[in-house]
Amino acid sequence: MISFFEASLKHLSIHHTGNKLVEEYYKLSDAPLKIEDELLGNLLMQYFLKPFEKVNEVYHLYHPNDNLNLNEVYHFVHEIFENNALFHEDSQQLAKHLYEVANHPKIKSGELYVAYFEKVQIEGEQLDVIGIFKSENKDTYLKVYPEQDGFGMSYEQEAISINKLDKGCLIFNTNVEEGYKVVVIDQTKSNNESAVYWKDEFLKLRVRNDSYNQTNNVLGVYKNFVTQKLDDEYEISKADKIDLLNRSMKYFKEKETFDIEEFGQEVIGNDEGIESFKNFKKSYEQEFDSPIADSFEIAEAAVKKQARVYKTVLKLDKNFHIYIHGNKELIEKGYDDDKSMNFYKVYFREEE
Structure with a gap:
């Protein structure tokens, strides 16, 4: 630049x-x-x-x-x-x-x-x-x-x-x-x-309120919405949170423009959740006097910057880290009564 x-x-x-x-x-x-x-x-x-x-x-x-x-x-x-x-x-x-x-x-x-x-x-x-x-x-x-x-x-x-x-x-x-x-x-x-x-x-x-700043702000606001706000309104697992973050990053990497209605349907996929995100975004705009347009061109450099701080890792005690990059349906959470411990079941076709 x-x-x-x-x-x-x-x-x-x-x-x-x-x-x-x-x-x-x-x-x-x-x-x-x-x-x-x-x-x-x-x-x-x-x-x-x-x-x-x-x-x-x-x-x-x-x-x-x-x-x-x-x-x-x-x-x-x-x-x-x-x-x-x-x-x-x-x-x-x-x-x-x-x-x-x-x-x-x-x-x-x-x-x-x-x-x-x-x-x-x-x-x-x-x-x-x-x-x-x-x-x-x-x-x-x-x-x-x-x-x-x-x-x-x-x-x-x-x-x-x-x-x-x-x-x-x-x-x-x-x-x-x-x-x-x-x-x-x-x-x-x-x-x-x-x-x-x-x-x-x-x-x-x-x-400056340009496409770089708009992209950076939306990704930052959405990350805070998923990691902080959702817990106040829903019971949601960390695996589900990571899936929501992965889907948002996929959207920004594949699209040339951001549209809040399209983003809501493709990434959040839940009317109640979409409305909650819009309200969270509006609160951010008011608090920081930084308006974010409902549609704008996506800046690739801002996506790369945010990708570095988006967490896709499940940390389980001090024993395991699970990196989730794709299909959330391939991981299941459960509870073992005999051991009195939570567990995750992971499905895969081959080991590398």
């Missing part, structure tokens, strides 16, 4: 931001970095841009008051796109803004990089891009080098791996009135309380 085979790095400024809550401070550089080493420039391009090659979800910058100019990142990025001479000055303002929102004790200090790229491609369009990146985690590297008749060894502490971008975003100079096109990376674990500050507090992002 994003390619940079013709891209070039035009400007780069580096600052350091600490955690305001624990009384760390920020340090701003006086001028942009001059990159005269071609190899260093290539390494930086790899470090900054390569992690975005497989990113599919596109966001917009926004503000809760619907006034984009109140979004600090939008304001400074817009100034840079309008006047490149303001690049370094506005990169300093971005660093100050990041420092102001670092109000969680688990937020790590680190270097903030603000970069200006030319000719980065997204969705077939080649554009200027402002990249904002933060490195938080450092590594120790060993160096081996020839020395006399053998080899010597040294090390470098607090070094940055070009293969581990901690946080980053690319803001493309298009769709200005909607808050630009933005793609984002954050390697902080989603259950970490400090994870929200990069996307929600610093950037203030809202996901």
Whole structure:
């Protein structure tokens, strides 16, 4: 989706931001970095841009008051796109803004990089891009080098791996009135309380409501409906839940478009269950202010992403795992009175 085979790095400024809550401070550089080493420039391009090659979800910058100019990142990025001479000055303002929102004790200090790229491609369009990146985690590297008749060894502490971008975003100079096109990376674990500050507090992002997002949302909502909501309304076995998940994934892999009526009949197949799913979907839309159309084009990339988290495994105590990929009628559940234990009976034609 994003390619940079013709891209070039035009400007780069580096600052350091600490955690305001624990009384760390920020340090701003006086001028942009001059990159005269071609190899260093290539390494930086790899470090900054390569992690975005497989990113599919596109966001917009926004503000809760619907006034984009109140979004600090939008304001400074817009100034840079309008006047490149303001690049370094506005990169300093971005660093100050990041420092102001670092109000969680688990937020790590680190270097903030603000970069200006030319000719980065997204969705077939080649554009200027402002990249904002933060490195938080450092590594120790060993160096081996020839020395006399053998080899010597040294090390470098607090070094940055070009293969581990901690946080980053690319803001493309298009769709200005909607808050630009933005793609984002954050390697902080989603259950970490400090994870929200990069996307929600610093950037203030809202996901674009395209076919990728629609597909991703429906599959996610349906998975939660099957795994959480159904238990409140029906007595349903885990094997039946897995069958419902398998049928939904089959639908999305085989169809080009989603239609909620067709989906309900082919996958759920029960009028009461269909109505319950529609109500569950409506509750999600209201809670997260994220409308999902009743029909849309299915995005293959979103299906692949959700397929990785759809569980098709029955875990039985600590002894067995049963992987269910196909016909649910070939597995039966029962109870053995003599052993006082549940059991599954599995039918098959040949063993592999």
